[in-house]
Amino acid sequence: MSTLQVKNLTKTFGGLTANSDITMDVAPNSITAVIGPNGAGKTTFFNMITGVYQPTSGDIILNDKSIARLKPHEVSKRGIARTFQNIRLFGDVTVLENVMVGMHNHLKVGLVGTLLGLPNVRRQEKEAKKEAYRLLEYVGLEAFYNELASNLSYGAQRRLEIARALATKPSLLLLDEPAAGMNPRETRELTALINRIRHELDVTIVLIEHDMKLVMEISDHIVVLDHGEKIAEGKADDIRNHPKVIEAYLGKGAATL
Numbered sequence: 683m684s685t686l687q688v689k690n691l692t693k694t695f696g697g698l699t700a701n702s703d704i705t706m707d708v709a710p711n712s713i714t715a716v717i718g719p720n721g722a723g724k725t726t727f728f729n730m731i732t733g734v735y736q737p738t739s740g741d742i743i744l745n746d747k748s749i750a751r752l753k754p755h756e757v758s759k760r761g762i763a764r765t766f767q768n769i770r771l772f773g774d775v776t777v778l779e780n781v782m783v784g785m786h787n788h789l790k791v792g793l794v795g796t797l798l799g800l801p802n803v804r805r806q807e808k809e810a811k812k813e814a815y816r817l818l819e820y821v822g823l824e825a826f827y828n829e830l831a832s833n834l835s836y837g838a839q840r841r842l843e844i845a846r847a848l849a850t851k852p853s854l855l856l857l858d859e860p861a862a863g864m865n866p867r868e869t870r871e872l873t874a875l876i877n878r879i880r881h882e883l884d885v886t887i888v889l890i891e892h893d894m895k896l897v898m899e900i901s902d903h904i905v906v907l908d909h910g911e912k913i914a915e916g917k918a919d920d921i922r923n924h925p926k927v928i929e930a931y932l933g934k935g936a937a938t939l
């Protein structure tokens with residue numbers, strides 16, 4: 683059984699078809715990359731999976747249930763988390779608090795309890811803090827727990843976004859250009875982190891990425907979009923040598939990637 687099944691997914695904006703009849707399966711506990719030139723429709727694809735955009739037609743099935751018409755918070759409750767191409771952190775609160783925001787769905791405290799400072803509320807907050815700190819340790823940011831998020835380096839902010847996404851306890855994690863703006867050392871650390879998340883936390887991962895070294899190294903399966911259409915899919919070797927992919931995206935040096 684696939685974790686995610688995308689069936690004939692199409693999204694049009696007025697006269698523009700951003701995704702055209704896309705079908706793909708994501709196997710449990712796998713890493714799938716969605717690649718393609720700028721404007722190919724990759725982010726639109728993520729936006730449909732996460733409920734930001736309603737598909738024009740087609741279906742999205744998570745663990746055998748359709749999620750195609752759900753709102754973003756409902757999709758999140760079903761176990762999908764994401765990070766964004768343009769980092770979206772709360773810059774003026776601490777690194778730890780940014781992770782705690784991700785736990786919102788799982789905390790059972792109500793507004794009244796919070797206002798009255800009831801003991802079980804205080805206990806839950808303490809536990810949430812501990813869990814947030816553990817997640818910071820997991821991504822290697824615990825030393826910065828009390829810093830403002832905006833003081834972190836770019837690469838560290840991207841890891842913090844991943845920690846915040848993990849705080850929702852997802853079964854499927856969507857990463858939108860996680861290596862963008864990272865130097866080679868940061869990219870190597872990110873590659874290791876993504877692999878650990880898959881193996882240790884049993885999370886299935888779909889990522890959009892332009893760093894082909896990372897994509898070829900990490901992906902079990904690669905899907906290539908161009909002008910909103912799926913032009914190829916397969917393993918790294920199939921994609922490197924695929925004439926349509928070389929023409930539309932990778933260029934002639936691709937065999938060495």
Ligand SMILES: Nc1ncnc2c1ncn2[C@@H]1O[C@H](COP(=O)(O)OP(=O)(O)OP(=O)(O)O)[C@@H](O)[C@H]1O
Binds near residue numbers: 695719721722767
């Ligand atoms: N809300 C929208 N309204 C109108 N057009 C949109 C909207 N969102 C995306 N598009 C268009 O859909 C097409 C696909 O865009 P999308 O952002 O999905 O591509 P992408 O592959 O993620 O590109 P990049 O690699 O540059 O992020 C583009 O032509 C874009 O202008």
